[in-house]
Amino acid sequence: xxxxxxxxRFRDENEQTWKRLEALIGKVERRGAGGLSAEEAIExxxxxxATLSSLSVARETLLERATLQYLDALVARGYLAVYTxxxxxxxxxxxFFSTAWSRSVRAIGWETLTATVIFFAGATAAYALVAGDAxxxxxxxxxxxxxxxxxxxxxxxxxxxxxxxxxxxRLSIFAAELFSNNTGVALLAFALGFAxxxxxxxxxxxxxxxxxxxxxxxASKGLAFGFTGWLLIHGVTELLAIVLAGAAGLRIGRAVxxxxxxxxxxxxxxxxxxxxxxxxxxxxxxxxxxILESFGRExxxxxxxxxxxxxxxxxFWLIYFVVPGRRGKVAxx
Amino acid sequence: MMYAExxxxxxxxxxxxxxxxxxxxxxxxxxxxxxxxxxxxxTALLIAFTLLIVFGGMASGVAGSFPVxxxxxxxxxxxxxxxxxxxxxxxxxxxxxxxxxxxxIRVASADxxxxxxxxxFVRNVMREIEVFVPLSFFLTLGSQAGVDGIIVLFGAIWSAxxxxxxxxxxxxxxxxxxIAGTVVIELPKLKLATDTAATKAEAxxxxxxxxxxxxxxxxxxxxxxxxxxxxxHEDTITAVAxxxxxxxxxxxxxxxxxLAFLQAYYNGVRQHLEQRLLFGRRRRDKHDQ
Numbered sequence: 294x295x296x297x298x299x300x301x302r303f304r305d306e307n308e309q310t311w312k313r314l315e316a317l318i319g320k321v322e323r324r325g326a327g328g329l330s331a332e333e334a335i336e337x338x339x340x341x342x343a344t345l346s347s348l349s350v351a352r353e354t355l356l357e358r359a360t361l362q363y364l365d366a367l368v369a370r371g372y373l374a375v376y377t378x379x380x381x382x383x384x385x386x387x388x389f390f391s392t393a394w395s396r397s398v399r400a401i402g403w404e405t406l407t408a409t410v411i412f413f414a415g416a417t418a419a420y421a422l423v424a425g426d427a428x429x430x431x432x433x434x435x436x437x438x439x440x441x442x443x444x445x446x447x448x449x450x451x452x453x454x455x456x457x458x459x460x461x462x463r464l465s466i467f468a469a470e471l472f473s474n475n476t477g478v479a480l481l482a483f484a485l486g487f488a489x490x491x492x493x494x495x496x497x498x499x500x501x502x503x504x505x506x507x508x509x510x511x512a513s514k515g516l517a518f519g520f521t522g523w524l525l526i527h528g529v530t531e532l533l534a535i536v537l538a539g540a541a542g543l544r545i546g547r548a549v550x551x552x553x554x555x556x557x558x559x560x561x562x563x564x565x566x567x568x569x570x571x572x573x574x575x576x577x578x579x580x581x582x583x584i585l586e587s588f589g590r591e592x593x594x595x596x597x598x599x600x601x602x603x604x605x606x607x608x609f610w611l612i613y614f615v616v617p618g619r620r621g622k623v624a625x626x
Numbered sequence: 627m628m629y630a631e632x633x634x635x636x637x638x639x640x641x642x643x644x645x646x647x648x649x650x651x652x653x654x655x656x657x658x659x660x661x662x663x664x665x666x667x668x669t670a671l672l673i674a675f676t677l678l679i680v681f682g683g684m685a686s687g688v689a690g691s692f693p694v695x696x697x698x699x700x701x702x703x704x705x706x707x708x709x710x711x712x713x714x715x716x717x718x719x720x721x722x723x724x725x726x727x728x729x730x731i732r733v734a735s736a737d738x739x740x741x742x743x744x745x746x747f748v749r750n751v752m753r754e755i756e757v758f759v760p761l762s763f764f765l766t767l768g769s770q771a772g773v774d775g776i777i778v779l780f781g782a783i784w785s786a787x788x789x790x791x792x793x794x795x796x797x798x799x800x801x802x803x804x805i806a807g808t809v810v811i812e813l814p815k816l817k818l819a820t821d822t823a824a825t826k827a828e829a830x831x832x833x834x835x836x837x838x839x840x841x842x843x844x845x846x847x848x849x850x851x852x853x854x855x856x857x858x859h860e861d862t863i864t865a866v867a868x869x870x871x872x873x874x875x876x877x878x879x880x881x882x883x884x885l886a887f888l889q890a891y892y893n894g895v896r897q898h899l900e901q902r903l904l905f906g907r908r909r910r911d912k913h914d915q
Contacts, residue, residue, distance in 0.1 A: 298823055298893075299900055311818065325719035345645055356899055358849040359819045359856070366816045369647050372639075373732075373813070377719070378740045385743065469698040473705035477754075480709065484755045487805060545805060558796075558804055562736075565805035569744035572751065 300355050307347050311364070314340040314371055321374040327381060341371040389570060392618030397570035399614065404540035404547070411494050412536055415501025416508065423509040433499075433506040442507065448514035455516065455523045456594055465587045472583035475531060479538035479575050483545070483568070487561065490546020497539040504532075522596045525603035526589035531582035533610055534575045541568035541575075637797055637809055639738050650812040651798050652731040657810055661757060663725030668711055672704055712750040717743045730814050736797065736807045745806040752802030760785035822852045823893050833882070833890040839874040840898040846911035848899060851892050863888060 317337045320328050329337060348364045355361055380388075398405070422429040427444040436443075442451060478496065485492035511520035548564035549557060585606075593599055635651040679700045683692045715723040721741055722732040733749070735741045763781045792800045797809050843851075854862055867884035870876070870891060878887075899909060908914075 298897055299904075300896070301821055301824060304821060308818070315818075322720050328719075342643065345641065345643055349645055354900070354903055356845050356848055356896055356903075357821060357823070358852055360821065363816045363818050365648065366814050368645075369649055369811075370813055370815070372641055372647055372738075373721075373734060376738070376740055378742060465694060465698050466701065469701040473701060476705070476709065480751050480754055484752050487752075487801060561805050562807040565748045566742075566744060566807065569748045569806075573744075573747060 300357065300360075303350065303354070304360065307343075310340055310343050311347065311367060314344050315367060318367075318370050318374045321377065322370070326374075326377055338375050341368075341375045344368055344371060389573070393570040394574045395614050395617045397568060398537060398574065400567050401537070401540045401544045401571060404543040405537060407543055408497055408536045408539040411497045412501035412504075412532070412539070415498035416505030418498075419502035419505030420509045420512075423506050424513070430506050430510070433502045438503075439507075442510055444510055444513070446510065446514075448516065451511060451514055451516055452519070455511075455519045468583045468587035471586065472579055475535065475579050475582070476576055479535055479579060480572075482535070482538045483542045483572050483575075486542025486545035487549055488546065489550045490543040493539050493542035493546060497536070500535060519596060522599035522603065523590075526593060526599050527582040527586035529603050529606045530578050530585060530610070534578035534582065537571055537578075538575045541571050544568050635798065637811060641738070649734070649809075652729070652810040652812050654792055654798060656729045656731060656812070657792075657798075660723065660725035660729045660731060663728055664712065664723045667724055668708060671707060675703060675707070676700065709754070710750075712753060713747050716746045716750065721746075726810075730812060731810055732813050733808050734811050736799075736803070736809045741808065745808050747806075749802035749806035749808050752800075752805055756788045756791075756801050760788060819856070822855050823896050833879065833887065833894075835874070835891065835894045837898070839876070840894050842874055842912065843895055844909035844911040844914050845899060848892070848895055851888065851895070855888060855892055858885070 314337075317329065317333055317340065320333070321337070326334070344364070345368055348368045351361055351364050378385075419429070419433050423433070423444065430439075430444050434443075442454065478500070482493050482496045485496065508517065508520065511517055545561060545564045545568065548560040552560035555563065585602075589599075589602065593602070637649040637651045639647040639649055641647060679696050683696045686693060712723055716726075716733050720727060720732060721734065726732055733741060733746065735745060763785050788801060791804070792798050795804060797803075799809060803809060851866075854866055863884050867887050871878065871887070876887075902909060
């Protein structure tokens with residue numbers, strides 16, 4: 294076609310490339326980078342670069358707004374389609390379990406220590422306060438949660454609670470609720486970290502206090518050993534998860550308060566990226582804790598078995614967080 | 627009105643090839659709209675899910691007892707839906723929830739690198755305190771008469787501070803965007819429209835403009851003309867044609883329609899300006915010499 298306008302000739306020459314790129318981008322947007330065939334995967338970046346250069350030329354020579362806008366939008370979509378995560382989902386999952394999770398937990402080691410101290414400070418304070426005056430109990434624990442396990446309860450009723458297999462059906466509902474609740478608390482502890490970690494520290498202290506108050510109820514009746522075993526079947530995993538969530542929140546708070554050489558925003562972003570795998574891990578740990586809880590409370594009555602499960606799970610987490618992914622390249626988040 | 631889109635906030639992203647993509651940041655109202663659509667979808671799904679469980683339970687159940695498994699499924703399912711709807715949707719290849727797709731926006735990494743699942747997770751964990759905490763605070767405000775004044779005040783300050791973040795942060799980032807390093811951009815799917823100049827005016831050959839007549843306008847006016855020719859609103863065409871004829875002292879030739887005149891004049895000006903561009907002289911608008 295004989296075109297008098299150079300811009301029309303330019304468009305005639307390149308239109309096929311643009312349309313082809315558009316089709317491939319559509320595929321990536323629908324099915325991810327894995328949705329492309331091998332040939333298309335090679336074709337995509339080539340078409341993208343050709344269109345990018347069309348855009349550069351167009352910005353200098355085209356006067357028609359519609360075409361300029363079309364190219365702008367197409368190249369932006371192309372950029373996001375080309376520079377996208379090309380990992381296969383399985384690959385990403387295996388990387389998470391083999392390196393990213395444990396690495397992320399190790400990166401918040403000091404915060405984990407701090408969070409643990411805050412948690413047990415809460416537990417100790419509550420224990421001491423309730424020991425001094427039993428009325429304090431209800432400042433930490435609401436009646437519905439306590440479900441009869443209050444300072445007024447008799448040793449016998451408490452002992453029955455610890456060593457009688459609970460009704461399986463009621464327990465699984467309880468575990469499901471607890472999972473939702475705990476995960477909610479963990480996510481909150483993380484998210485609140487940005488306020489210099491203060492609300493996170495408060496949340497950790499409060500959860501510790503809950504434990505301390507309950508502990509006094511049992512300890513005062515000479516049931517400390519039994520209660521600890523009963524709690525720790527799932528408690529090792531659950532409390533560790535909550536402490537880790539708090540630690541991740543404290544890390545973000547620290548990053549915002551003391552950015553060092555980075556900008557405050559850059560520092561917060563870095564902390565968010567560093568702690569994200571640990572937080573995903575926290576959610577998984579809470580699922581595991583809920584499963585342990587619903588089976589453990591029903592099936593396991595003996596103190597010995599309880600303590601061996603607690604010790605085993607503790608050792609498992611210790612080894613899992615310390616060992617994997619020490620070598621190899623640093624994950625780019 | 628014609629230039630409104632040029633005032634939208636741009637987000638500069640330089641590709642490795644050195645081209646500035648000039649992405650458009652999503653409006654705060656657009657994002658709010660997307661969130662409201664998503665909340666409506668979550669609510670609808672939750673209701674549908676609940677009904678499914680209830681009817682499933684009644685169909686399978688022995689009279690008087692509801693299957694426990696279904697209760698557990700409901701509790702866990704409802705929680706997962708509320709807590710991870712956003713994360714799962716945005717971690718997909720479109721990086722957008724249904725609400726965002728409808729509004730033509732998506733999440734992108736602020737530094738131009740690929741958006742990771744971790745970043746999506748972080749920005750949506752923060753959503754919990756940015757959207758759901760203020761939301762539930764305002765929703766329960768009326769129902770709790772006896773709440774301590776201090777707590778109400780604290781809640782109000784907290785909510786206001788979080789809601790203010792997208793207004794004072796760079797690139798309209800909310801708290802979750804700041805910590806995850808993400809931005810929300812507009813990403814319209816535009817179709818390649820026919821070039822305005824590709825439509826030949828019937829009377830083009832008969833209409834010859836001299837260079838003084840073509841020299842009246844610049845690129846910006848040309849694009850306004852393009853817009854008018856695209857929409858073909860009759861009254862506008864008549865009015866604009868009359869105005870241009872007057873401005874360039876054009877004698878109407880016999881049988882010349884307003885549309886044909888505008889089309890021919892558009893083609894003429896465009897050719898003229900493209901010619902100037904070839905010599906590196908861009909004329910942005912009529913005031914630019």
